Structure formats: C-alpha cells, structure tokens
Amino acid sequence: MHPTFSVIFLTTLIGAGQGLFLAMVTGQLYAIARFLPAQTDQFYAIGSLVALVLLVTGLLASFFHLGHPERAWRAATKWRTSWLSREVIVLPIVMFLVFAYGAAHWLGLTMPLFRVGESLQVDATLLLGLFGTIASFALFVCTAMIYGGVRFIQEWHTPLTVTNFLFLGAASGFMLAAAYSAYISNPLVTFFGTWAVILTLTGLASRSAHLVRNAQMKYKSTVQTAIGVRHTVIAQKAQGATGGSFNTREFFHGQKQTTIETVRLLFMVLVFPIPILLIGAAYITSSPTLPILAFVIQYVGLMAERWSFFAEAKHPQNLYYQSVA
Amino acid sequence: MTQLALVIDLNVCVGCHACVTSCKEWNTSGWAGPLADQNPYDGSPTGTFFNRVQTFEVGKFPRTETVHFPKSCLHCEEPPCVPVCPTGASYKRPDNGIVLVDYDKCIGCKYCSWACPYGARELDELQQVMKKCTLCIDRITDAKLSDRDRKPSCVLACPASARLFGDVHDPDSEVSIAIRERGGYQLMPEWSTKPSNHYLPRRKTVMHIGQDELTRVDNPLRKEDLTTYTGEETLDDVAW
Numbered sequence: 001m002h003p004t005f006s007v008i009f010l011t012t013l014i015g016a017g018q019g020l021f022l023a024m025v026t027g028q029l030y031a032i033a034r035f036l037p038a039q040t041d042q043f044y045a046i047g048s049l050v051a052l053v054l055l056v057t058g059l060l061a062s063f064f065h066l067g068h069p070e071r072a073w074r075a076a077t078k079w080r081t082s083w084l085s086r087e088v089i090v091l092p093i094v095m096f097l098v099f100a101y102g103a104a105h106w107l108g109l110t111m112p113l114f115r116v117g118e119s120l121q122v123d124a125t126l127l128l129g130l131f132g133t134i135a136s137f138a139l140f141v142c143t144a145m146i147y148g149g150v151r152f153i154q155e156w157h158t159p160l161t162v163t164n165f166l167f168l169g170a171a172s173g174f175m176l177a178a179a180y181s182a183y184i185s186n187p188l189v190t191f192f193g194t195w196a197v198i199l200t201l202t203g204l205a206s207r208s209a210h211l212v213r214n215a216q217m218k219y220k221s222t223v224q225t226a227i228g229v230r231h232t233v234i235a236q237k238a239q240g241a242t243g244g245s246f247n248t249r250e251f252f253h254g255q256k257q258t259t260i261e262t263v264r265l266l267f268m269v270l271v272f273p274i275p276i277l278l279i280g281a282a283y284i285t286s287s288p289t290l291p292i293l294a295f296v297i298q299y300v301g302l303m304a305e306r307w308s309f310f311a312e313a314k315h316p317q318n319l320y321y322q323s324v325a
Numbered sequence: 326m327t328q329l330a331l332v333i334d335l336n337v338c339v340g341c342h343a344c345v346t347s348c349k350e351w352n353t354s355g356w357a358g359p360l361a362d363q364n365p366y367d368g369s370p371t372g373t374f375f376n377r378v379q380t381f382e383v384g385k386f387p388r389t390e391t392v393h394f395p396k397s398c399l400h401c402e403e404p405p406c407v408p409v410c411p412t413g414a415s416y417k418r419p420d421n422g423i424v425l426v427d428y429d430k431c432i433g434c435k436y437c438s439w440a441c442p443y444g445a446r447e448l449d450e451l452q453q454v455m456k457k458c459t460l461c462i463d464r465i466t467d468a469k470l471s472d473r474d475r476k477p478s479c480v481l482a483c484p485a486s487a488r489l490f491g492d493v494h495d496p497d498s499e500v501s502i503a504i505r506e507r508g509g510y511q512l513m514p515e516w517s518t519k520p521s522n523h524y525l526p527r528r529k530t531v532m533h534i535g536q537d538e539l540t541r542v543d544n545p546l547r548k549e550d551l552t553t554y555t556g557e558e559t560l561d562d563v564a565w
C-alpha cells in the first residue's frame with residue numbers, strides 16, 4: 001500500500017494524544033490511592049490541553065486524506081458496518097471528554113459528587129477521566145480496526161494490528177507525559193517514565209510478533225485465481241494503461257526493497273531501544289531534557305513505523321498490475 | 326431477485342479495447358460528469374476508467390497462449406466494498422443487484438477501494454470521488470431506448486460478441502445458460518465475495534481420437550481377420 005502522510009500523522013498524533021490523556025488519568029488515580037503525591041489541578045489541565053491539541057492536529061491531518069472534506073460529516077452515518085464511520089464518531093467524543101476533563105480540573109470542579117465505599121470520593125474530574133479512558137480505548141480499537149478489518153490485506157488482518165496501535169500509542173503518550181513532567185521539573189517523571197518503558201516493551205513484543213507473522217505470510221490469492229487460468233507460468237503483458245492509474249498509485253509504495261528494510265530497521269531502533277535508554281539515563285542523571293528527547297525520537301520512529309506498516313501491506317489487486325507493457 | 330451481470334468469454338475476446346473506449350465514451354458524456362484524464366495527450370497519460378483490458382501470457386515460449394482479460398467491477402453478491410463505506414455512498418441496488426456509488430455523498434476517503442480485492446474502483450482525481458462500472462445504469466434503465474439498446478455500452482461495442490449481459494439469477498437467461506454450459510467461473514473465489522460477473526474459459530478445439538476408435542468394427546480401414554474356432558459354442562449354435 002502507498003503510505004500517505006495524512007494518515008501517518010493522524011494515527012500517530014491521536015495515538016500520542018490518547019496516550020497522554022490516559023497518562024494524566026493514571027496519574028490522578030495513583031494520586032487518589034496515595035501512591036503518588038497529589039498534583040495541582042493545573043498539571044492535569046495543561047496535560048489535557050496538550051492531548052487535545054494533538055487530537056485536533058491529527059483530525060486536521062486526516063482531512064487532507066479526503067477528496068471532499070466538506071462532506072466529512074456524512075461519514076458518521078454508517079457506524080453499524082464501517083469502522084471508519086465508528087472512528088469518525090468516537091474521535092470527537094474523545095476530544096470532548098479530554099476537553100471536559102481538562103476544563104473540570106482548570107475550573108477546580110473537585111467537589112466530591114458521591115462516595116464509593118469508605119474513602120473513594122468521586123468528583124467530576126474522576127468521572128470524566130473514567131469516561132474518557134473508555135472512549136480512548138474505543139478509539140484505539142476503531143482506528144486499528146480500520147486497517148485490521150480489511151480482510152484482503154492479510155498483513156493487517158490480525159489482532160496484532162490492534163495491540164500495536166494500542167501499545168505504541170499509549171507508550172508515546174506516557175513518554176510525552178514524562179517529557180512534560182521533566183519540562184516543568186515535576187517528580188512524576190520517574191512514574192510516567194517507568195510506565196512508558198513498560199508500554200514500549202509491550203509494544204516491542206506486539207510489533208515483533210507482527211513482523212514475524214508477516215514474514216511467513218501465505219497469500220490467499222495468486223495470479224491463477226485472479227484471472228482463473230490454471231497454469232504455473234503466467235506473465236502480465238499489459239495492464240490496460242501505460243501511464244499508471246489509481247490502482248498503481250494507491251496500492252504500490254514504489255520504493256526499493258532496500259528502502260523498506262532501512263525504514264523497518266530505523267523504526268525498530270528509534271521506537272524501542274533508544275527511548276528506553278534515554279529514559280534510563282534520565283533516571284540516573286535526573287536530566288530534564290532527556291525525556292523530551294526520548295519522546296521526540298520515539299515519535300519520529302513511530303512515523304517510520306506507520307510508514308512501514310503501509311509499505312509492508314500487499315493488496316491482492318496488485319496481482320492485476322504486475323507490469324505495464 | 327434480479328442480479329444483472331456480465332459474462333465475458335475469454336475464448337472470444339481478441340483484446341481490441343473497443344469495450345474500453347465505448348465505455349469511456351458513454352460514461353464520460355453522461356449526467357454524472359466526465360471521467361477525468363490527466364495528461365491525455367502527453368508522455369504519461371492517466372485517467373479514470375470503469376473497464377480495462379489487460380493481457381496475460383500463459384506458459385513458456387514456444388508453448389504460450391495470450392489471454393486478453395477485460396476487467397471491471399464484478400457487482401459482487403456479497404460486495405465487501407459496500408459495508409466499509411462510512412457515508413453510505415456505496416450501495417447495492419436492491420432491485421437489480423448493481424453496486425453503485427452516489428457521487429454526491431462520496432467523501433473520497435478511498436476506503437472502499439481497499440476493500441475490493443479486484444481493484445475495480447478508481448478515484449477520479451478531478452472530482453475526487455470514487456468511480457466504478459455502473460453497468461451503464463443510465464442506459465439499461467432508460468425506458469425510452471429499444472430493447473436492443475438497453476444494454477451496457479461495452480456489450481454493444483464488442484465486435485466479437487465476447488460480452489453477454491443479463492440476469493444471472495434467472496436460470497433460463499442467456500448468461501445463466503452460458504455459465505452453466507460453457508464452464509463459467511468467478512474471479513478469486515477464495516474471498517467469498519460471490520462476484521456476479523462470470524468469465525468463460527479459453528477452450529482449444531482439439532479432436533481426441535483413441536486407439537479403439539481407429540479399429541472400430543465399422544472402420545473400413547480395419548484389417549479383416551478370421552477367427553479360429555476351437556470347438557466352443559458360437560452364435561451359429563444357438564437354437565432360435
């Protein structure tokens with residue numbers, strides 16, 4: 001498949017945004033349980049604002065993918081059958097809840113609304129955080145299933161697509177939370193950093209399993225089933241166009257195999273070992289800049305990862321477009 | 326239920342592209358607007374087509390065979406391109422089974438093209454909406470046309486009559502009979518999309534003559550030989 005930058009930006013930006021929001025809520029939960037020192041409401045509010053900016057930027061990037069962005073509202077109609085439609089519905093819900101969570105903190109709506117058990121005081125921020133968490137997970141699933149649900153693209157048609165999107169997005173969000181805490185010299189760096197490392201390692205396991213799976217892929221369709229001729233030697237001589245077509249532009253990455261392998265190596269290095277080492281180094285040296293660097297490097301790596309995710313996918317329609325003339 | 330479809334005879338198609346040009350001509354001139362081209366008269370012409378004729382070479386020289394292969398939307402009975410469309414722009418007409426795109430609703434997200442294993446959908450780069458074969462829906466539903474003309478443009482254009490059009494759900498239709506009696510098959514059956522369009526296979530006209538046929542009793546070339554009897558019962562011994 002041809003990697004499009006609008007979609008690469010969309011999926012990586014909203015992944016980081018959702019992850020950052022999850023990190024904020026996790027931080028709040030730990031603080032309520034008194035595992036962590038309580039933070040100011042401003043800390044959560046600004047964190048949510050950054051998450052919201054990422055989500056909005058991702059949404060804007062996605063418009064560049066559409067031929068008719070002015071009709072995008074129509075995309076919410078077929079949520080019963082289309083994962084794309086579901087994403088279009090869940091994304092604004094997440095954005096609203098992230099906004100509401102941040103706003104509730106900003107306005108200090110922390111009066112307990114009711115009480116669960118002896119000690120848990122439930123306030124508006126906690127409720128919004130809970131709903132936002134559910135919505136964020138739902139958004140991860142919707143985004144990933146847009147790809148994972150296309151059964152013809154066998155490289156994508158696996159639950160590993162969902163786990164990749166989930167863990168990699170969450171990892172970069174927690175990485176950003178660590179960077180944010182480091183930037184404002186907040187002691188939560190270690191907490192978020194540790195979670196970021198755990199999530200990065202889980203992401204590594206999931207993405208590696210995905211790569212191993214795809215390396216052994218057996219394709220369902222062959223040129224024999226494509227044209228229905230039973231012979232071992234079939235060569236295409238013409239595809240009905242000499243200057244290419246939508247089919248050659250959309251479904252082929254047009255890159256050399258060496259480029260594909262370089263990008264794969266690049267993301268395997270940039271997403272996993274380097275950020276983990278940087279977070280480790282930041283822990284030892286208490287450096288305020290290393291977590292920021294870790295986030296930036298991992299984000300660049302994730303863009304390469306998404307590029308590679310597209311480039312490694314082979315569509316069966318390509319069997320009809322093997323050679324020009 | 327009616328399911329209109331094409332049946333394409335690969336044994337007859339000579340790869341002349343008459344169906345391609347006539348399809349383009351009809352569908353670029355209709356109410357839905359042009360099928361846009363880019364650089365039509367330049368080095369690298371490209372554009373939107375509903376129908377393409379591709380050519381494959383089967384076998385190794387000198388034992389090769391050329392297969393001309395016209396390809397357009399197969400109007401699948403289980404069209405995977407329809408449920409994925411987020412806007413409902415892609416739909417299957419309940420009355421005749423034709424899969425269509427509503428160009429006024431399509432947002433050009435290209436998702437449906439990912440969900441078609443045959444590469445039958447092409448985005449119009451000018452209008453930025455998804456396009457594909459409509460089986461000339463504006464022609465075949467036009468009651469003002471004579472029965473002869475109420476057929477897709479490609480079918481009427483084919484000089485070799487390699488393209489048949491009709492209802493594949495009616496067992497007595499020309500297309501159903503062709504599929505049944507001439508080995509009609511579907512493309513990529515492994516995806517269970519149940520394409521409505523069928524292809525008729527290449528057939529070589531070969532005469533099979535077995536050894537027994539060369540020495541048939543009534544073969545005048547057969548050498549006469551005399552049976553030697555050794556006392557067993559023969560037809561002559563039967564008492565009538």
Ligand code: SF4
Binds near residue numbers: 401405424518
């Ligand atoms: S051939 Fe492709 S575009 Fe046509 S109905 Fe089947 S899946 Fe949809």
Ligand code: SF4
Binds near residue numbers: 438455
């Ligand atoms: S490109 Fe148009 S027809 Fe295809 S899925 Fe998107 S909105 Fe539907």
